[in-house]
Amino acid sequence: MSIRTLMQHTVDFQSTVPGVRTVPRVLSIAGTDPTGGAGIQADLKSIGAHGGYGMAAVTSLVAQNTRGVRSVHTPPSSFLREQLTAVSDDVVIDAVKIGMLGDTQTIQTVREWLPQAGGAVVVLDPVMVATSGDRLLATDAEDALRALVPLAALVTPNVPELAVLLNEPVATTWEDALEQGKRLAAATGTVVLVKGGHLGGTGCPDALVEPSDGTLVVTEVGGPRVATRNTHGTGCSLSAALATVQVRTHNWHRSLVLVKDWLRGALEHADELEVGQGNGPIHHFHAMGISDTANSRPFSEQAWELTAQHRAAIGTLGFVTSLGDGTLPADQFAYYLAQDALYLRDYSRVLARASSLAPTEAEQLFWASGAKNCLEVESELHRTWLSGRETMPEQGPVTKAYVDHLLAASANGSYPVVVAAVLPCYWLYAHVGNTLHAQWTAAGAGREHAYATWMETYADPAFAEATSQAIAYADAAFAGASGHDRRAMLAAFEASAWYEHEFFDAPTRLDLRESAKLP
CATH class of the missing domain: 1.20.910.10 (Heme oxygenase-like)
Structure with missing residues (x-):
């Protein structure tokens, strides 16, 4: 059986259990992508693909496509604050995914607002550089972003972003990246997802580094590397999906296994979309075209x-x-x-x-x-x-x-x-x-x-x-x-x-x- 959606099975099962949130209400705080592959557009697709209700507060308007970023317009931080409070004044938020923040003032605005999200699961994807290589975070905002990490339940940097957060050279091996993840988790008390996507090799490992009772618990989840250049928005999509699934599982390891299985399928079917001439987007809804055999097989x-x-x-x-x-x-x-x-x-x-x-x-x-x-x-x-x-x-x-x-x-x-x-x-x-x-x-x-x-x-x-x-x-x-x-x-x-x-x-x-x- 294709996993079609294991997530849909989970939604259906948990909708019958009293007290369990059946449709997580997830707020994405991020920039835009008019081609739909990254930023809030990708976040909303990921949230929807995992049975959540997606909401969005825009931090930056980005003129980009699959080949690169052309320009970025950042609205006044006061308007971002109005967006955030408009949501939290009216909606109970189960999870918050934070993506592109751009500059120091935007980061500070989000930091000041976060307490209004109550007990929401907070996932921080420290967006600094786009897949195309274009920089999306001002250099003078790096310290402000580092200070935001301890306020998140999970932080999901890629290998270059992990190095920036620690102010260290970029890791060139999985072992070095894992050691950096341990240092970041120890310094911040936040669960760190170390991702192997930027490293070479046929495998694509990920690892959770979780502070627990004065120690660090490291759990690796392996997986094959998918042969495609269409990886635009992978980090955005992964972090938004994790925020959504964690509302149900309350277990980062289980959430990662479920989301990674979905993400592998989204990469395997990415070429079917034929969007753009550069690094195209992943296929968020790859499972929707698979026929449901649940009524015919034992x-x-x-x-x-x-x-x-x-x-x-x-x-x-x-x-x-x-x-x-x-x-x-x-x-x-x-x-x-x-x-x-x-x-x-x-x-x-x-x-x-x-x-x-x-x-x-x-x-x-x-x-x-x-x-x-x-x-x-x-x-x-x-x-x-x-x-x-x-x-x-x-x-x-x-x-x-x-x-x-x-x-x-x-x-x-x-x-x-x-x-x-x-x-x-x-x-x-x-x-x-x-x-x-x-x-x-x-x-x-x-x-x-x-x-x-x-x-x-x-x-x-x-x-x-x-x-x-x-x-x-x-x-x-x-x-x-x-x-x-x-x-x-x-x-x-x-x-x-x-x-x-x-x-x-x-x-x-x-x-x-x-x-x-x-x-």
């Missing part, structure tokens, strides 16, 4: 394709590979099991909710049995491994986020959506358990394995049979669901698969956090 087929990247990533995680070969440190396994025990406590409640909503007696008994099994059979595995521990750790952030997602799906009251949300805990565990067990058996290791009991639990034929039955019930629910619920099922399943990925990664990431203390 849920299980679509869901399994939708989560291919998550399954591949899980298989390469340090936690999973070392669990498979028996070299996983005991403290990491103990942390994982403790978090899993806390998770199963709430997961059993969601299974019980599925039982109460099930349309047939067989389904009611199946989900009720699953809830009982969580509290008895699987919990026994945890009690055996964790015996002797005086205290249990607190619920970790990944565990809490996963549980919150499941409880939200449960609260929405739709049986198909609840089934889709709980299914990855069956399906992905069976997949991982069987894969590791097969590798262990093929290696002729016999029973001499530190984590044999864990593998045997999830490679057990009874668990495989339960997984197959859960998949069959999900397919049946999908077949009888409305179009809205079908899209919501796919979104719920994908989100749970994402959290399974994060759950397996959490124990190792605790040890990989940067040790450098923030000032």
